[in-house]
Amino acid sequence: MRTPRRTPDRTLLRDALAIAAAMIAVGASFGAIAIAYGMPTWVPFVMSTAVFAGGAQFLAVGLLAAGNPFAAVLAGLLLNARHLPFGLAVSATVGPRWRDRLIGSHLMTDEVVAFTLAQTDPVRRRRTYWLIGITLFTSWNIGTALGVWLGGATGDPATLGLDAAFPAGLLALLMPSLRDRDTRLVALLGAAVAVALTPILPAGLPVLCALLGLAALFIPRRGRTAPAGRPAFPAAHASGVAHARPDPVRQSGPAPGAETEEA
Amino acid sequence: MLIAAILTLAVGTYTMRLGGVLLRDRLELSDRLQRLLPMTAAALLAALATTAP
Numbered sequence: 001m002r003t004p005r006r007t008p009d010r011t012l013l014r015d016a017l018a019i020a021a022a023m024i025a026v027g028a029s030f031g032a033i034a035i036a037y038g039m040p041t042w043v044p045f046v047m048s049t050a051v052f053a054g055g056a057q058f059l060a061v062g063l064l065a066a067g068n069p070f071a072a073v074l075a076g077l078l079l080n081a082r083h084l085p086f087g088l089a090v091s092a093t094v095g096p097r098w099r100d101r102l103i104g105s106h107l108m109t110d111e112v113v114a115f116t117l118a119q120t121d122p123v124r125r126r127r128t129y130w131l132i133g134i135t136l137f138t139s140w141n142i143g144t145a146l147g148v149w150l151g152g153a154t155g156d157p158a159t160l161g162l163d164a165a166f167p168a169g170l171l172a173l174l175m176p177s178l179r180d181r182d183t184r185l186v187a188l189l190g191a192a193v194a195v196a197l198t199p200i201l202p203a204g205l206p207v208l209c210a211l212l213g214l215a216a217l218f219i220p221r222r223g224r225t226a227p228a229g230r231p232a233f234p235a236a237h238a239s240g241v242a243h244a245r246p247d248p249v250r251q252s253g254p255a256p257g258a259e260t261e262e263a
Numbered sequence: 264m265l266i267a268a269i270l271t272l273a274v275g276t277y278t279m280r281l282g283g284v285l286l287r288d289r290l291e292l293s294d295r296l297q298r299l300l301p302m303t304a305a306a307l308l309a310a311l312a313t314t315a316p
Contacts (some may be wrong), residue, residue: 043269046273047272047273051269051273055308056276058308059311064265064268070268075270077275077276079306081300081303081304082303083279083283085292086283086291087279087285087295088283088284088287091283091287101281101285108280108284116278155298164269166312167315170308170312171312173308174305174312182302183302184305185304186305187306187308188309190306190309191309191310191312191314194311196312210307211307213306213310214299217299217302
C-alpha cells in the first residue's frame with residue numbers, strides 16, 4: 001500500500017469525530033422526543049444504554065407513547081433482527097475472547113458494521129470496530145442526555161422545533177439505506193401501507209403492517225436481478241451517519257483487491 | 264409495564280447481537296434472508312416516520 005501508514009488512522013479518527021457529531025444530534029432528538037411524548041426521564045437513558053439501537057429506540061418510544069407496548073417490543077425486535085447477520089459478519093473481528101464478545105456485541109450497530117467491513121486488514125478492522133463502537137455509544141448517550149435536558153427545559157416541544165425532531169431523527173437513520181433501490185421500494189410500499197391502515201387499525205399495528213412492503217420485491221420488473229444475487233448488507237454499508245461523510249468504502253483508497261460492498 | 268417492555272427489547276436485541284457473534288460457525292443464513300432483514304428495518308422506520316403520532 002502506497003499510502004503512508006499514519007494517514008488511514010487519521011482518516012479513522014476523522015470518521016469517528018464525524019460520527020460522534022451526528023450521533024449527538026440524533027441522540028438529542030431522541031432524548032427530547034421521549035420527554036415530549038411524556039415518558040419519565042429514566043426511559044431515554046435506560047433505552048440509550050441498554051437497547052443502544054437508534055431506530056428501535058425511536059420506534060419503541062413512538063409506540064409506547066401510542067399506548068401499545070406489545071407492538072413496541074415486537075416491532076423493535078423485528079427491527080433489530082438484522083443484528084444477527086451483522087454478528088455473523090463481524091464475529092471474526094470481535095475475536096474469540098469472551099470479554100470481547102460480551103462487550104463487543106453490545107457495541108454492534110449498522111455504522112460500526114459498515115465501517116468495520118470497509119476495512120480489509122484484520123488489525124485495522126478490529127481497531128475500527130472498537131473505536132467506532134465506543135465513540136458511537138458515548139456520543140449517543142451524551143446526545144440523549146442533551147436532548148432530555150433540552151426537552152425538559154423548554155416544556156413546550158414546539159418552541160425548539162422538537163415536534164419536527166422525530167421525523168428528522170428517524171430520517172437521518174433511514175436515508176442512507178434508501179440508496180439501495182430494492183430497499184427504497186420496500187420502504188415506500190411499507191410506509192404507504194402503514195399510512196393507509198392508520199385510520200382503521202389500533203395504534204402500533206399500522207407500523208407492523210409495513211412489513212407487507214416486502215411484497216415490493218415480488219413485483220416483476222424488467223431486468224431486475226434476484227434479491228439473493230445482490231450483495232448482503234445493503235443498509236450496513238451506508239446506514240446511520242454515512243450522510244455526514246463520504247462512503248466509508250471509498251476511504252480505503254485504491255488498494256488492489258480491496259473488497260468493497262458495492263461490487 | 265414500561266420497564267418490562269424496555270428490558271425485553273434490550274435483552275432481545277442483545278441476544279441477537281451476541282447470537283450472531285457466537286454462532287458464526289454453526290449458523291448459515293441464506294443470502295436472501297441476510298438481505299431481507301435490513302429491508303425489514305427500513306420498512307418499519309419509514310412507516311414510523313410517515314405515521315408518527
